Amino acid sequence: MRIITLDSFVYNEIYILRRLLEWPDIYVHIRKPNLAEVDFVRYLSAFTLCERRRLVPHQHHAVARDHGVERIHLSTRLRKGYNGLLPNNCYSSTSTHSWDEFNKLPPIFSAAFVGPVFPSISKKGYGISKQIPCSGRTNFATLAIALGGIQASSIADLRHADFDDIALCGALWQANAPLLEAKRCYAQLPLSNQPLRNDPYEKLQ
Template sequence: MQLLVITREDFFSEEAAVLNDLFETGLTGLHLRKPGATDHEVRALLRAIRTDFHSRILVHNHQALSGEFDILGVHLPLNTLLQADKIRDKGQISCSAHSPAEIQAAATVADRAFISPLFNSLSKKDYRGNASLCTVPKPKGNTLWVALGGITPNRLAAVHRYGFEAAAVMGYIWQCGRPLQQLAKCQAAAAGLTKETNHETH
């Protein structure tokens, strides 16, 4: 099972060093999400991250940066993707889906899609989970369906059984101030969760 990490919403001291360390310990996908940040601020962080890790990064919004850096792609609002006709040159395209209708729509425009919130958020107070999203049929195709919202190591096996081949963690990684240790716990829980061990029909 693929593990993705979403950055903290704020910038913090030595952030690039921490992200480099996460990549060093096997992180295969990072979503660089900084709501309200300028292109300049996000550009500075990307420049501080080792270039050999850029191919594992999707940047939320800030489309212009995908032309400056050899990053994996961009994450954009679903509505933007549905209305756009020239997004595909940005590498991989990611979006979020919060309802059965949005899940169906995401399958037509995205290479990967977060389905959220599955469980109560660890990072956003009063952001309640919607467990029924776990069982929404996922359209067949090449879209990577990513579980998001309250993801912890002990929930990885469950979301995997529901047909998710990836999960994104944010609050669990950052809240306690030990991101490397927290990622290691997630990696241990995800080990062995492969397509062959997923018996859910989707």
């Protein structure tokens, strides 16, 4: 299960993320586009070196790697300017907005968000007319992560769909009890009767 931070800060955010990182198969995407590099380093320092192995920053990739983070996420815009060069043994993920876009990804990307699957919770009005169908996948070299409007009450609709995993954002941070909402979602995984397909990058560890 992927956890995505909000652009802004939430009360007890670091505490919540560190508790979630105690669970198997949890990865935290740090999306803080307005955070200066020095503040980003301070943010990373709140996590242990072991916890940083499951952090996926969306910005400040070079400095993140200097502080023990081995994963990066490229937005759609950054991916389009991607020059084909990534550090050795570097996990990379990206964002896509249709199965066609996902299916055309090069194998360098270990995982990709596909969405919005449901109308967004954190971005009101987004995804209402652009929802991704549950099937249409031909690329099985990259993990497909369902994104957009995912919450405990909607996961059942993704059973046996073409997704490997889910990402939580708005449902988690807008919940009265974020850890309880995360637990309810986590308890419904995997999405199929098959075991959760392992992150291919873990094989390199």
